[in-house]
Amino acid sequence: MIDRAGLATFLRRRREALQPDDVGLPRGQRRRTSGLRREEVAALCHMSTDYYARIERERGPQPSAQMIASIAQGLHLSLDERDHLFRLAGHHPPTRGAASSHVGPGLLRILDRLDDTPAEIVTELGETLRQTPMGVALTGDTTRFTGPERSLGYRWFTDPAARALYPPEDHDLLSRRYTAGLRGIVTLRGPDSRAAHLADLLLPLSAEFRALWETHDVNVRPLDLKRLVHPEVGALELNCQTLLDPDQSHLLLVYTAVPGSESHEKLQLLSVLGRAG
Known part of the structure; x- marks a missing residue:
């Protein structure tokens, strides 16, 4: 079962912990957020800003396993963090090792x-x-x-x-x-x-x-x-x-x-x- 509150909080904390330099983005000027903006994360995850924002706001349908995998990769999560994200979203984590497509x-x-x-x-x-x-x-x-x-x-x-x-x-x-x-x-x-x-x-x-x-x-x-x-x-x-x-x-x-x-x-x-x- 999806833990909407836990999922939203975890995504916010991971987004706020990342800086543009961490993910290959230019820093730019006048940044008001402590980490990445929602639209930056959405672009990294290859999804719309509205879709990503709804997850952080505990709204919308349950994200698919494919969407969660994209978010995990876009946020540069470790394997342990990726697996945690899958469980929060109500999915079984993917396999680890040589068969995995999640880049560390x-x-x-x-x-x-x-x-x-x-x-x-x-x-x-x-x-x-x-x-x-x-x-x-x-x-x-x-x-x-x-x-x-x-x-x-x-x-x-x-x-x-x-x-x-x-x-x-x-x-x-x-x-x-x-x-x-x-x-x-x-x-x-x-x-x-x-x-x-x-x-x-x-x-x-x-x-x-x-x-x-x-x-x-x-x-x-x-x-x-x-x-x-x-x-x-x-x-x-x-x-x-x-x-x-x-x-x-x-x-x-x-x-x-x-x-x-x-x-x-x-x-x-x-x-x-x-x-x-």
Whole structure:
């Protein structure tokens, strides 16, 4: 059962505890509130200000689990806070760990400060959860996919468009890497896991995947540089730095180029093109 008073109070307290800098928003001038405004939280949660305000005022219908998940993410809640919010709203908390799509506040705080850098947060299955604006400019909006297509590894073997961003000479190695990575996750998570389900889907769909799956390879080293072929700025050679959230098995990927290099200049051009777009 929903605890309207408890839900409203908890949301107000969490909103008041956050500052614009905490969530990647400009501070602006003449702020009268001690924390975030309702309209700022609503925008972060991808809902109308009126809808969010009604929850804080103990009005309206019971928020759906999807809405509560959006609020938990928008307010940068920890897992314990997220679970508490779900219970206040009368819902069972979602699962934790690798199957969870709730990004921890630590990774979000870092991502919020990387607006001018290509970066993304992904699951262990290569599902993009968040991207910076430069991340979208570099690889496109990869959060838009649904179902198994959310996984880059799945798209790699089922959608030719997924390979267009990578030079053809790297395709064989990337195919081996995605297959080996998925087999390692299946072994780690077990036969009833989402990773195992993904493999079961791919086996009848891709002869290339089937052949690589039969090698049982789990040790394919990545390239020292990530090479991309962007449709507007051309070839790029980027370093990819990775930060792991061990509680959720989420990865923050940050792409950089050597200062003064041609790829660095192309990233700067891409930043200008992204702002113009």
